[in-house]
Amino acid sequence: MKLIEVKGLKKSFGSEYLLKDFSLDIGEGEIVAVMGPSGIGKSTLLNIIGGLDKEYEGSISYDPRIFDGIDVPFPFVFQESESLLPWKTVEDNVRIAGRRLTQDEIDDALKSVGLYEHRHKKPGELSGGMKQRVSLARALVCRSRVLLLDEPFASLDSEMRTRLQLLVKDLCKSKGITVIMVTHDIAEAEAMADRIVSI
Ligand SMILES: Nc1ncnc2c1ncn2[C@@H]1O[C@H](COP(=O)(O)OP(=O)(O)OP(=O)(O)O)[C@@H](O)[C@H]1O
Numbered sequence: 001m002k003l004i005e006v007k008g009l010k011k012s013f014g015s016e017y018l019l020k021d022f023s024l025d026i027g028e029g030e031i032v033a034v035m036g037p038s039g040i041g042k043s044t045l046l047n048i049i050g051g052l053d054k055e056y057e058g059s060i061s062y063d064p065r066i067f068d069g070i071d072v073p074f075p076f077v078f079q080e081s082e083s084l085l086p087w088k089t090v091e092d093n094v095r096i097a098g099r100r101l102t103q104d105e106i107d108d109a110l111k112s113v114g115l116y117e118h119r120h121k122k123p124g125e126l127s128g129g130m131k132q133r134v135s136l137a138r139a140l141v142c143r144s145r146v147l148l149l150d151e152p153f154a155s156l157d158s159e160m161r162t163r164l165q166l167l168v169k170d171l172c173k174s175k176g177i178t179v180i181m182v183t184h185d186i187a188e189a190e191a192m193a194d195r196i197v198s199i
Helices: 042-049 090-095 103-112 128-140 158-175 186-192
Strands: 004-013 016-026 031-035 057-062 076-078 146-150 178-182 195-198
Touching (some): 004 042, 031 158, 042 178, 103 128
Antiparallel strands (some): 004 016
C-alpha cells in the first residue's frame, strides 16, 4: 500500500468546484511537489490531506503507520512563520509541538536546522529564514512520517531559499520523511522533489 492514496477527490466552495476528480498516490519517503496556477486548489489539497479540511468528496486512505505513536501526524510549514509565538523563545516555540518532549529532542531539532546557538532568542530577533527554520524544527520534532509544506520558502531571498531547500531535502531523505510540498517555483520543485504533480 502507498503511504497516502487520494482517489477521485472533489472539493467545492459554494457552486465552484476545485479538484475535480483528482487522484494521487504517495509512496513512503517520497518528496512530491504540487504545482499549478494560482487559485487552482493546491493549498486546499494540502489542507485536505493534512486533515485541516474534512469537507470533500472522494476518498483518502492513509497507511495506519502514519498515526503510530505520534500526536501530530501532519505537521505543516507555511510561507509565513507568523505561527511562532512572539513572547516565547525559539526553544519554547519548538517545545509546544504537541507532546512531552525531552530537552535532548528539542536540542537535536534545533541543531539539525542550525539554530541551537539562538535557542534563547525570541522570534522578533530572528531573520525570516531563521523563523522558517524554527517552524521546520517544530515540524521535525513531532517525529511525524509526513511533512506538509505550503510555499515555505517563498518569502526568502534566493540564497536562504536554496539553503533551506537543501536542508529540508537532506533531513527528510535521511529520516525517511514523506514530503508533500506546494510551490510555484519550478527550480525549487526540480531541486527538491522526486516527482512533480500538476493540478
Ligand atoms: N475557506 C474558503 N472559502 C471559500 N473559498 C475558498 C476557501 N479557501 C480557498 N478558497 C478558494 O478556493 C480556490 C483555491 O484556493 P487555494 O488556496 O487552494 O489555491 P492555490 O492553488 O493554493 O492558490 P495560490 O497558488 O494562489 O496559493 C480559490 O479561488 C480560493 O478563493
